[in-house]
Amino acid sequence: MAVSVENIGKRTKKEKRSMLWRDIKRSKACYGMIAPFMVFFIIFTIVPVLMSLPIGFTDFDMVRPPKYVGLSNFTTLFLSDKIFIRSIRVTLVFALLTGPVSYVLCFLLAWMINEMHPKLKTLFTLIFYAPSMANVYTVWQLIFSGDMNGYMNSFLINLGIINSPVQWLTDGRYVLGVTIVVQMWISLGAGFLALRAGFQNIDRSMYEAGAIEGIRNRWQELIYIVIPSMGPQLMFAAVMQIVSSFTAGTVAQNLVGFPSTDYKAHTIMTHAFDYGWQRFEMGYASAICLILFVAMFVCNKLIGKALGKYID
Amino acid sequence: MAVTDVAKLRASNRQAGRKFGGSIGIFILLAMLGLFMVLPIYLTIVMSVKPVEELFVFPPKLYAVRPTLDNFRDMFRVLHQNRVPFSRYMFNSIFVTLAVTVLQCVFSSMAAFVLAKCKFPGSKLLNGIIVIALLYQSSVIYIMQYIVMAKLNMIDTYMALIFPAVASPMGLFLMRQSISQVPDSMIEAAKVDGAGLFRICWQIVIPNQKPALMTLIIFAFQGAWNIQAGSVVFREEYKTLPTVVSQAATSGLARAGVAMAAAVFMLVPPIVIFMLAQRQVIETMAHSGIKE
CATH class of the missing domain: 1.10.3720.10 (MetI-like)
Known part of the structure; x- marks a missing residue:
């Protein structure tokens, strides 16, 4: 992207955020092309993975709801x-x-x-x-x-x-x-x-x-x-x-x-x-x-x- | 294949300093290792055509004295005893396999191109997540997938069989690795010519990725063909071939010969696809050379 190197240190937070937003908008085509894969990936892989992560810290027998047990x-x-x-x-x-x-x-x-x-x-x-x-x-x-x-x-x-x-x-x-x-x-x-x-x-x-x-x-x-x-x-x-x-x-x-x-x-x-x-x-x-x-x-x-x- | 192509293929084998003796040596080594690899599969085929009385003779023979198709006949007889006609299972399997293979190849190729060749906010993160998803294995993940699918009302539909297999991190990773070898200059040149990302992907990059794409087709087909109804489809009408074939092989007729017949029967379609796809992979070399 066309950001000159010497200016980059001088940007304020707000400017940075607007630059990010501009980059995101400029990459619309990219997001559009990964979207079909990502929709299925998020629903059937990411969400189940995130749901399964905390189970390791619980006592869960698939009948009663999981009970938090810390590191035991x-x-x-x-x-x-x-x-x-x-x-x-x-x-x-x-x-x-x-x-x-x-x-x-x-x-x-x-x-x-x-x-x-x-x-x-x-x-x-x-x-x-x-x-x-x-x-x-x-x-x-x-x-x-x-x-x-x-x-x-x-x-x-x-x-x-x-x-x-x-x-x-x-x-x-x-x-x-x-x-x-x-x-x-x-x-x-x-x-x-x-x-x-x-x-x-x-x-x-x-x-x-x-x-x-x-x-x-x-x-x-x-x-x-x-x-x-x-x-x-x-x-x-x-x-x-x-x-x-x-x-x-x-x-x-x-x-x-x-x-x-x-x-x-x-x-x-x-x-x-x-x-x-x-x-x-x-x-x-x-x-x-x-x-x-x-x-x-x-x-x-x-x-x-x-x-x-x-x-x- | 035209005569010139064959000549080119021959030429491709004549590379720097090839000694004929070396090629023979490699061939012999491959043949010996290959024998070890095919032996169990060969035995599977032999046992699938052995009559019952030959299965337990001593010493066990490496061939069938009186080959018979009884095992296959018995397997199909058990399959036909189900309430749902056999053709329905066949249709389910073919439909699910085609849907998964096509969707997976199209979606993965497109996403792989973007992840390999475009820098955008989040691209680094997504690239990392793909590898992590490959490494993450958990025995509770199927339960969570079930919960998600139940929430989306997908249980007992074709969707439950097809959708979870569509976005395979392995397929994406494979394509991404291969596309990362495409020179940036080629993509830049296409951009200068005014081509959009979508067109660059499908008209320039993917047609050049035949080996990886064909390999992806092999993986996708093989995976999809073996999808079992498991715990997401309970209605007989939506079950796939592997589900009922393994039922027939284990519970219907607990006999080694029938299990072998089932294994051979299920192996045929993936092998056909494999041969077709590999031929495409091999041909690539003769035609490549338009890269940089």
Whole structure:
């Protein structure tokens, strides 16, 4: 906007307010174009989010109206809920194992697919994205089934590695491992596809210019051309990755049952589900979700800082 | 596709210092990882065509000896037992999916363009809120959404299925990230030529965003196709396919084969859309080059 820099310090409050008003009026077209999205966004996301925020500080069983209890939900969580502390550990192990690995995998696979012939690109993209479209917990249950009919067990017995069937889904030693495998399997989701699109969006002239300036092989091309021009997509994939690894829980619930043996695959989200939808202590469940949100927010800020030089 | 296009696509693969051996190596690596990725889906398809007596033989086979469509037939038989004809569920799902996909793509693209490329009072705040909305997960949010919808008299209508899915922060975020790469000079040039924001958005920016837009279509379609009636629609007439199919697979006939048939049946439309959209994404590269 056409405000000269040297005058800006001298404006009074009133002038500033009228300038703001002028900017708002000048941006009418902008507001008009975001309005359709914002109307739905405010009604179905912002309002419910704002309504849910205070619930964490209340005692709410969905029958009686919420009763304000201050910070007692939070003190209970950290001081006396041993399973919550355990769920933090499970979530951290889970997020630290699946998050970075799957993020790097998303990028590398998207890049490798990009190096293929166009016909193969579609096929490979489908193969790696298909698990995110399919709802196949049943088949994973059959693969890791605890009797000899399970694919895993029969495969290992045939090879002579094990003699008797392993209880993959109920043995405390394997529960978390199996969950991580399946989580990794479905984790090439939104971030992966966005990166694929990002690769397609890189201008061909960039590669040509790179070739002229002495880029000799695909590794150099990856580091000097591809990564610097993919900042926004890398950020998108990072956010999606944070959400999916911190809120993981459905995989475990569908696969190894709820609650899992010895709470071995009990994540923070599972804990919230437990209190919210099994015991109907919504206030407590909301407090858990609030803590999780703060953790994700901090993590997002840190990754944003790390990726900072590639953004804008 | 014209012959010249194919030639261009070929040329696009001949970039700096490509070694043939390297491409083969990458192909083999992708193929091996791909095998791990498709195996469970392959098994789902195999089990959906296995007759009952083959489901529990030892050792379990990786193929069906005598493939049959019994599981699919049984699933459809259960679906036809409902009071409401099957075609009604079909219509509901198609209607809801199309409405959500179209509205989401149009609204998100427009909002994303403004948030990525225009500075106006509040733009910074809105950009921040979108990311925060993505990160915020709460188990009470559905209750609050229900309360809002009940206040607006939307329970038991198509609106309850469609409206909450229209404004997806993920779709907006995806488009905004991609549009932020469009050079400002292109937009300034269009402004000098006298084009309004609306025209710049739809005639210049969005047509150049094919990869992101097609990806958004895939996400939107997939999400909308899986919308379950859940706790916002109780009348049978407004229920969608996933709701009744999962009912048929779990309560109607508790048999692994039928659950697999249901999974395969529900997977077909998203895969078709995926293939159509991805082809558009791949083609972009051959045609791009009009950016700066």
